[in-house]
Amino acid sequence: MAQSDTVDRILDAAEELFAERGFAETSLRMITSKANVNLAAVNYHFGSKKALIHAVFARFLTPFSSTLEAAFDELEQKCQGKPPTLNQTLWVLTESAIRMPQRNEKGISIFMRLLGLAYTQSQGHLRKFLEQEYGQPFSRFMRLLKEATPELSNVDRYWRIQFMLGATAFTMSSSDALIDILDNKLGVQATVQEIAARLVPFLAEGMKAPDKLQVPPTLSGATVA
Amino acid sequence: MAQSDTVDRILDAAEELFAERGFAETSLRMITSKANVNLAAVNYHFGSKKALIHAVFARFLTPFSSTLEAAFDELEQKCQGKPPTLNQTLWVLTESAIRMPQRNEKGISIFMRLLGLAYTQSQGHLRKFLEQEYGQPFSRFMRLLKEATPELSNVDRYWRIQFMLGATAFTMSSSDALIDILDNKLGVQATVQEIAARLVPFLAEGMKAPDKLQVPPTLSGATVA
DNA sequence: TTAGCTCTCAAACGTATGTTTCAAACAGAC
């Protein structure tokens, strides 16, 4: 035993519970009892609940960040000065996420769900922490997106990036539930990888959509097919 | 005073605080002190915090539900048996949301944010409540989507609807923050209505995207593990 | 063995939460 296997057990339990229930709704007592660890161990090893949340994110975001930077490097090198296309950029991100080494079979969906929670439940301190620690690869992704869509105005691009983030975070954060529902309804089995393969073309087409509507084409207005 | 204007003050305060901070993070004491009402009033008038959450949703979802049903009626009647197009269907939904009578200038974004929270923070009891009370217009919207996209397989359509929901819920639930960020970054003012006008074409194009990718178009084709 | 350090444990701390209590204030009907 000795040397904190306790730390990992806490991180494992916290990760899973946070992904299931969110941060505020998960108590340290739930975490420590799931981890079979004493309550005080969290504050001893991490200092506070906030610091534990940060540690949970750091454990999977730090390797992901490296993987992603390397993948971007490879992509830009391959493209020899020409900016990568939108599809390429989206795929490099998606692939880096999917190919991350997982601790278990639920790893990828926990990963996605936590990312989604980081956006929606943002605890203030979490947002600050993530910006500070992982702002760089994020900015780089944004730069690539900008170069891949020179035809868009800054405002158009801004909103469409939000739409992409939303579709991705939302779908991936509920991927487990959505896969189950699909199985029940249509008897079709799906994987997270397949969701990603469907998501990328959806996003890419949305990004390339014609301008925003000027006149609501509701009832009397002429509509496009 | 008399006859519960207390009830409305509680609902107003709760609505705003829930939208700002989420459900678990908003205490009854915050609500009652913002509403200038005694703490016990919540349990007296609503019975419990859960019931208060339901009441907040019911207050704006019930009229919205009626408006939406009427708008769908009008749309289908106008189309004389032919199924409405995707753009029409999306716009009717969007318009019904935008045109809802608002209690104040923040009404529309509170409305959107609460809808977003209902998806992401789903408290179990909330999801059950919403399905039971407002499942019908939702099913109808789904039917219209299906008829508007007969070229899609059921599986394709299923996933793309999730993508649409995600982009919408995510963006709208953070609309205030996103509008602020845009103003800071690019000095551009935006409204919720404008976001909607940008969202609809994005979604419609995404829905019509070509099939899911068979081979990741990354670098050299097949990529390493 | 002893000393020192890391880690675990049960218990308690202070604070905040949702809920309940019960007396007082109030309204409208008689």
Add this chain to the structure above:
DNA sequence: GTCTGTTTGAAACATACGTTTGAGAGCTAA
């Protein structure tokens, strides 16, 4: 005015939370 049912008010309730404490176990090195 008096009575009756409804609504408010201040206070307390029980429970849950994150955090802290201090004693002690377990290990390593002298």
